[in-house]
Amino acid sequence: MTLPPLTLYLAAPRGFCAGVDRAIKIVEMALEKWGAPVFVRHEIVHNKFVVDGLRDKGAVFVETLDECPDDRPVIFSAHGVPKAVPAAAAKRQMVYVDATCPLVSKVHIEAQRHADNGLQMVMIGHAGHPETVGTMGQLPDGEVLLVETVADVANVTPRDAERLAFVTQTTLSVDDTIDIVTALKQRFPAIIGPHKEDICYATTNRQEAVKAMAPKCDAMLVVGAPNSSNSKRLVEVGTKAGCGYSQLVQRAADIDWRALEGITSMGITAGASAPEVLINEVIDAFKDRYDVTVEMVETAIENVEFKVPRVLRETA
Numbered sequence: 001m002t003l004p005p006l007t008l009y010l011a012a013p014r015g016f017c018a019g020v021d022r023a024i025k026i027v028e029m030a031l032e033k034w035g036a037p038v039f040v041r042h043e044i045v046h047n048k049f050v051v052d053g054l055r056d057k058g059a060v061f062v063e064t065l066d067e068c069p070d071d072r073p074v075i076f077s078a079h080g081v082p083k084a085v086p087a088a089a090a091k092r093q094m095v096y097v098d099a100t101c102p103l104v105s106k107v108h109i110e111a112q113r114h115a116d117n118g119l120q121m122v123m124i125g126h127a128g129h130p131e132t133v134g135t136m137g138q139l140p141d142g143e144v145l146l147v148e149t150v151a152d153v154a155n156v157t158p159r160d161a162e163r164l165a166f167v168t169q170t171t172l173s174v175d176d177t178i179d180i181v182t183a184l185k186q187r188f189p190a191i192i193g194p195h196k197e198d199i200c201y202a203t204t205n206r207q208e209a210v211k212a213m214a215p216k217c218d219a220m221l222v223v224g225a226p227n228s229s230n231s232k233r234l235v236e237v238g239t240k241a242g243c244g245y246s247q248l249v250q251r252a253a254d255i256d257w258r259a260l261e262g263i264t265s266m267g268i269t270a271g272a273s274a275p276e277v278l279i280n281e282v283i284d285a286f287k288d289r290y291d292v293t294v295e296m297v298e299t300a301i302e303n304v305e306f307k308v309p310r311v312l313r314e315t316a
């Protein structure tokens, strides 16, 4: 049987970032050092495949510290945690390892520095996302004003419009965030913020690659989890950049083949928490049905690496 031809564009960079890589290593090394079970507060990264794999090795995923016993180590996820969480673990004399991505920790430090200088904080982020909860939780309740959209800017009621600063979630849409920052600066000209925004290199690079790839594609798939912020943003960026059919899939079994009937070009990328094995599974599924020619769309080369915390390095 002759298979129909398909040009398969593969975005680069795609998939795992340095923060995700480090967080997974932290759980694996903690299991080696302390044995099972090791408790992990929240999914270490937003990917079911990764979480299930670590669970099989002895990690126990919980949502609150209250679910952890005092005498087993606990790891905080890559998204970061409110200050009250490590404080509670220390009070209970628990062994804990913080897998918060260093680029999220940097935002935490920024927020604290602004607060120390007497500025009230505005956070641009998604309500309820663990990273937003963690960053807002660096300061006392009610101190950080959350803004999700340009429209929200009109409703910000600061204590003093002259004494404001902003931080952002690291996994937002670069373009949407620029619009929100512009609106904030128009309404509060004295507001202080990072040089650009706090969106991390991995989010920015993956969105840039999608912008370059999407216009060439009849359809585009983003391998990632439905609760992964950066993966969902890639779908939106793909649509905005001109690919009418941009969809999120967790793995090959989720592909809606009927919706793809008649395509001759396909784009594939993956969110920062999606492992390469799932991307390969999706590529293989296309190779089973099409005569595939793979073309790379590379817009950046990444060589970022983060060290694991010292307590684990010492063991290694």
Ligand code: SF4
Pocket: 017, 018, 019, 020, 078, 101, 102, 103, 104, 170, 171, 200, 201, 202, 203, 230, 272
């Ligand atoms: S997406 Fe960015 S901030 Fe989040 S873990 Fe990866 S490098 Fe860190």
